[in-house]
Amino acid sequence: MKKYDAIVIGAGHNGLTNAAYLAKSGLSVAVLERNPYIGGATVSRELYPGWTYSNCSYVCSLLRPEIARDLELPRHGLQVVPYGGGVTFKRDGDYYGNYYDHNRQYREVARHSLRDANAYERYATDVRKQTRLIRPYLLRRPPDPTSLKLRDLRDLAGFARSFTELGEEGLADTLRFWTKSVGDYLNEYFESDVIKAHLGGTGVIGTALGVYSPGTAYVLLHHYMGDMDGNVGSWGFARGGMGAVAAALAKSVKAFGGDIICDADVDRIVVRHGKVSGVALKNGNELPAGIVVSNLDPRRTFLDIMDRDDLPAELVHKAGNFKIRGSSGKLNIALDGLPTFNGLDRNNPLMLGDMHFTDSLERLERAYDDWKAGTWSKDPYVDMLIPTQTDPTMAPPGKHMMTVFVQYAPPRINGGEWTDADRAGFEQSVIDQIAAHSPDFKSLILHCETRTPREIEAEVGLTEGNIFQGELTFDQLLFNRPFPGYAQYRGPVPGMYMCGSGTHPGGGVMAAPGANAAREILRDLRLPDVVPGGYADD
């Protein structure tokens, strides 16, 4: 069996990014993937002939342009097309259109509240201040505040400097922002329910928290800190589906000489004499390697594929308590044509954007109440898009594909496993909600893939189906991600590393954890740093 310098467990987009940089540095690298296909939560598959679904992640903004450019992802086939804008349909038949064009958006907000239209400008500025603070740290390892190493002290000083630049008031704002609920935060700016609901939804996407739970304001920031070609906060579609991100990364890995091996289910990271010595597969094979990198979430990494005997007890305890709760599900729908929505012209640019049907924070909170009660939301919050309006590759001409991300879906139903009947009930609540605003929707449905946390966990291996490989709350961010003392991508055993979304800067199709981890590995090997730092964010 071939001896590799490094083995990456999991061909999620972070595992692939990590492997690309290790291979680029001349290491012999293999990526081992449990599934017959690559991508993890960055995957697209044809489950209904002629239609491609992005089965998990569906929109792109966080993907670091520095990485995409450096690994030549466009040359390897990746194109990301912005969609701009969004809309929230109201129960009274009206809607709020979040136009991409600023003046158009002002007029539209003013239709609901003149004062909110003006307040939006202040809100946008304040959010920009926060994104400016965080963005430079995306492609850096978080400093360890307890370390006395020169590099950490230097990083910390830089960190402190960007905070003090904000001034006393700015600092207070920042702390509030990072700990507040998105509901409270929006209430400080706006009076209109629909505006608050439209903006507030992003504060709970992927998290098992409600709009009034502390910490959700940060989740909103997490969705704003990406960019499309320099437009901070804007989102787009990967042409051909999110699987195109993984496919391009895989080509990059191979171009640098790395191997990607599918159907390779890793049973265990093998530790000998206090050092990593390779991995053992479920089929009994063992692959030796001095470096093993886990793309899995922290729970799986430490509790499933490592022996407790190889780990400090304290770490096992931390991994057990790591917050990684399932909260979301997804419907991918093949449509016979473009559905119409009440009050909206089909040529309106809002049709290209994210659509929602929850018109108040109150309804968002009620949707969360169902999660707490151990069931799916009867009146869910959805983030719905029809990418085939700009992407000709995912459905036949004139036909469409709809992606519907749904909150909330708990990891278990009333303490028990999800059943197929539960899944059908979940699906129905979503379809009914859409149909209430779209008279022809139901008649256009050709096929529907419905994924609850059960399917997401089983197919992608995300514990409880948590989309970010762990909650994005302050206690699990920066130098606390995944745990204090382990935030710099190094595991507890020499030669063992982590590169998944469970590490800084967290979940989303970002490629930053994978790249940052590669930088640390190269550093330990005393190899030159080939991983790009961030562009100056100005």
Added chain:
Amino acid sequence: MKAGSDATMMLRTPFHARVAAACELNDWGTWKGYTTPRAYTDMELEYFAIRSTAGVFDLSPMNKYRITGPDAQACLNRMVTRDVSRIGVGRVGYTVWCNDAGQVMDDGTLFHLGENDYRLCAFARAIDWLHWCALGFDVSIVDESDEVAALAVQGPTSCATLLAMGLEGLEQLKPFGLTHFSFEGETLMVSRTGFTGDLGYELWIAPRQAELLWDRLFAAGEPYLIKPFGSDALDLARIEAGFLQAGVDFVPAESAVRSGRSRSPFELGLAWLVSMDKPVFNGRRALQREQAQGSRYRFALLDVDGNKPAHHSFILSRGGKVGTVTSAAWCPTAKSNVAFAQLEMPHGAVGEELVAEIYYQRELQWTRVLAPCRVIGSPVFNPPRRRAVPPGAF
């Protein structure tokens, strides 16, 4: 045209009624005295129509000249740098033409419509120069600019759209080929040409059928996600594809007032357009001299570090200025920061490392960046579908 009539105000192209209806932003510019949109709804979405679906651009204001008669080929062969005899009937050639000093007057496309029957599309007005060149040749020269309406249909689904419109067999048309269809009693000429570097076609029709053509095109294109685009999106696409723009990346020689401001084809990276083996053509002697003595400048495509476009930057080598940038953009599909530069010789060889001195302003504060950049050998965007015959569905 009567003196003082409305006709001396801004003109409208034959598609204007449709264009105006689609131009939600009312973001108008001018082109050769015509009112044309800079953007319709959103510049970026329009750019991505070119790169991901199909985009439509009204290029009616383009200068078009018809050159016919027994000496048409001979006359053009004397005027332009390319060997016109190698551009067969049914083919289109991109070319430049020079003054006697070997300086580029303009670039354009030459359509070989039939035996001794050509159409020249030019950026600058060229009727006077054509007549100069025609001296002693038996040719007729007609300014057809207002008699031919034109639309560019560009992007990966452009072929599928036009096939759906009924242009049977179009998928067999090779790049730089042209063909004819009948369209409601008129002849519709279609060429596989464009200024975007993508798969694309240009449609040429008599103005009275222009609106009908627009309507048919957009009806057929709906399932192929067709969208009109303005000049801003076009500019971004052409920079990404590495295409020069006359008046931006070079000064048309006859409009250069200051000496030394014009450029030869060699200095613009267009040596491939110059057939030195033709015995005579305008500027040949000067170009021969330049070949012997060396050029003053070299055109370079630069890949610039960082994400700040190097608009109007000085290009430095070891701290000294060796050139300037004429066009620059962050290219959204290639994800590259591209600049076109005019560099003093001997700079500009592929692989050379240089520095772009970039200035940009944020909230009234100017920042200067010295961004490393390197000379690249080919454009950052050049997809296989641009050349594929037949092209795929997208």
